[in-house]
Amino acid sequence: MYGWHLKILRVNLTTRKATTEDVDPKIARDYLGGRGWAIHYLYKEMDPAVDPLSPENMLIFATGPLTATPAPTGNRYMVVTKSPLTGALAHSNSGGEFPTWMKRTGFDLFIFEGKASEPVYVLVNEDQVEVKSAAHVWGKDVHETTDILKAETSDDARVACIGPAGENLALMAAIMNDKHRAAARSGVGAVMGSKNLKAVVAMGNKNPPLHDTEGMRALSVDTSKNVGADVKKGSNMRIYGTSYVPQVTNTLGILPTHNFLQGTFEHVNNIDGDALKNQYLIRHTPCYRCPLSCGRLTEVPDGPYKGKGEGPEYETISSLGTGCGVSNLAALVKANYLCNEYGMDTITTGMTIAAAMEMYEKGYISEDVIGMPLKFGDHDAMIAMIKKMAYMEGFGKDLAMGSYRLAEKYGHPELAVTTRKQEFPGYDPRGSQGMGLLYATSNKGASHMEGDVAYEEVFGVPVKENPLTTEGKPELVKHFEDSFALIDSSGLCVFVAIRYVFSKDRMIWPERLSELMNLSTGAGYTPAEVMQAADRVYTLERMFLIKAGSGPEHDTLPHRMLHEPLPDGPAKGRVVELDKMLPDFYKERGWDEKGYPTQEKLMELGLPM
Amino acid sequence: MMICVKLIANYREQLPPEAKNGVVELDVPDGTTVYDAISKFDIPLDDTSVIVLNGLTVDMSTPLKEGDMVTAFSAIAGG
Numbered sequence A: 001m002y003g004w005h006l007k008i009l010r011v012n013l014t015t016r017k018a019t020t021e022d023v024d025p026k027i028a029r030d031y032l033g034g035r036g037w038a039i040h041y042l043y044k045e046m047d048p049a050v051d052p053l054s055p056e057n058m059l060i061f062a063t064g065p066l067t068a069t070p071a072p073t074g075n076r077y078m079v080v081t082k083s084p085l086t087g088a089l090a091h092s093n094s095g096g097e098f099p100t101w102m103k104r105t106g107f108d109l110f111i112f113e114g115k116a117s118e119p120v121y122v123l124v125n126e127d128q129v130e131v132k133s134a135a136h137v138w139g140k141d142v143h144e145t146t147d148i149l150k151a152e153t154s155d156d157a158r159v160a161c162i163g164p165a166g167e168n169l170a171l172m173a174a175i176m177n178d179k180h181r182a183a184a185r186s187g188v189g190a191v192m193g194s195k196n197l198k199a200v201v202a203m204g205n206k207n208p209p210l211h212d213t214e215g216m217r218a219l220s221v222d223t224s225k226n227v228g229a230d231v232k233k234g235s236n237m238r239i240y241g242t243s244y245v246p247q248v249t250n251t252l253g254i255l256p257t258h259n260f261l262q263g264t265f266e267h268v269n270n271i272d273g274d275a276l277k278n279q280y281l282i283r284h285t286p287c288y289r290c291p292l293s294c295g296r297l298t299e300v301p302d303g304p305y306k307g308k309g310e311g312p313e314y315e316t317i318s319s320l321g322t323g324c325g326v327s328n329l330a331a332l333v334k335a336n337y338l339c340n341e342y343g344m345d346t347i348t349t350g351m352t353i354a355a356a357m358e359m360y361e362k363g364y365i366s367e368d369v370i371g372m373p374l375k376f377g378d379h380d381a382m383i384a385m386i387k388k389m390a391y392m393e394g395f396g397k398d399l400a401m402g403s404y405r406l407a408e409k410y411g412h413p414e415l416a417v418t419t420r421k422q423e424f425p426g427y428d429p430r431g432s433q434g435m436g437l438l439y440a441t442s443n444k445g446a447s448h449m450e451g452d453v454a455y456e457e458v459f460g461v462p463v464k465e466n467p468l469t470t471e472g473k474p475e476l477v478k479h480f481e482d483s484f485a486l487i488d489s490s491g492l493c494v495f496v497a498i499r500y501v502f503s504k505d506r507m508i509w510p511e512r513l514s515e516l517m518n519l520s521t522g523a524g525y526t527p528a529e530v531m532q533a534a535d536r537v538y539t540l541e542r543m544f545l546i547k548a549g550s551g552p553e554h555d556t557l558p559h560r561m562l563h564e565p566l567p568d569g570p571a572k573g574r575v576v577e578l579d580k581m582l583p584d585f586y587k588e589r590g591w592d593e594k595g596y597p598t599q600e601k602l603m604e605l606g607l608p609m
Numbered sequence B: 001m002m003i004c005v006k007l008i009a010n011y012r013e014q015l016p017p018e019a020k021n022g023v024v025e026l027d028v029p030d031g032t033t034v035y036d037a038i039s040k041f042d043i044p045l046d047d048t049s050v051i052v053l054n055g056l057t058v059d060m061s062t063p064l065k066e067g068d069m070v071t072a073f074s075a076i077a078g079g
């Protein structure tokens, strides 16, 4: 086989022993790679009921068959584990350079088990694997840790690590790689912290052998040309990255504002892509070999929020910005830098602070408890809360548990805008019904990255769907969930994959993607086969959720989404009509009316009964 | 009647200098449609653009009313 190394590195942190093992080629083919392989091993080897922060939880880093190949954006990995935030599955994606370097060690997957007795990092230099003391970097932020570990290993190495938030087991802790890129969601950094694993350092020269190197190169060049043509015409993703999106969602009235009390933000012009570009942009920064290059190096050159880093992305603007009612761009950019340095998911961080702001304004949490006033729009208080969360200081201990646990503790669970205890991303589903169905059913709790139907409902890719209707949304959500499971398993970035790689005519059907996978692996997939494999991955994840106690009874939305109509904007008066979509969605997925995969479906997919 | 056209992100380059925050006010005759309003700008009228009326998905032949806002942005990957 090609494309995959068919090799797993397993590190038991308790015994500090590393072992390697081969992957059965049939498993490789059936589960695609990346996210698919990871759920196969997680489901097979781990009791889904384990405590996510116990040594029994497995932490899996997973690359796909297109990672470290010439395929455009073949630079991704997935972090898969049981989430301490949701109690469901975590699968968080990241790009940059580390994933490519990880694959070049000669392994497709790293599996970390157990718990080290003291802080360690794992250095993987091809077959040489060392578990080394991390005492000297424990307590240091992501940037310092990365610099120190590169200096003491090699400039040719790449680093994935946690910051103070992960060490302190904050439930929004991310795993950061290459300093600025995040496997952000669901508390994967806390799992790493619970294992006393500060960092993973990867280096090597083992590019995966390809089934058809020439064919791969030709198709990759052809695909990249399409990206290049759009960039030349002036692609928003190149000019602004995702920071152009607030204007779009504000126009549609689905920009989360003040903890989802509103769908439009009156100061949106202060914090949109143009403001960021005109004031703080230095240059574009691509992930490894990306023809689109949507990342941005920015700098606030002086003043109280002075700093330099990457971003912010849209999801940060809609959480730490509009979610908290913050319109001071310099402060928002600084907050983003701090989250990256402390290693935190900006969505859960921002929306938890937003929930706390609402509770403060309604008098449910006092100034005494918080230690300061915490009104919507108070950017200095927002920044102060981020530090408290990362270091678990005072009220920060409550915040670090996420908005669901916070709102429950202070007697108002209805103010947490979460599903499966994970905070919503930046699309208010009352004005984007398909997103509502997605959040309600997602295997990792509310997340756009589980099957972003906003592509159609909001961005018109490949066609514009009316976001306010429920018709056709069950099929659409299922199709996007499977498509994203496929992309996450392949090792590509969704931004480029959906628009440019799936098919030549820009439909969401993986003709060209399956061809790329064949050129890489020689597996001879048809487009229908890779979609079925993605369905297999998604359904097995659902089985994991059911066994973890996060099954169909959690397929719902918070009170605000079902019972409080949006008060403003084009979606004014709307709630999510979940009951109109959920039964058909279950049918589409081949699940019974209660939401359990049927025996027939499991048999069709070759999954354990 | 007066209507507004808002262009987002890269489309803003096409706005006249008096536009503010991407919005320009236009005096148009009765019966002007979404299509007519957006045709005044060099916006591709195919599936590479998204055009909404007051934030809502509508047919391009929809006639405009006083105070309406037509918004256009290029259809591309989201966030």
Ligand code: SF4
Residues within 6 Å of the ligand: A073, A075, A095, A096, A285, A286, A287, A290, A291, A292, A293, A294, A295, A493, A494, A495, A496
């Ligand atoms: S599109 Fe953006 S996030 Fe995706 S690989 Fe390229 S630079 Fe990275």
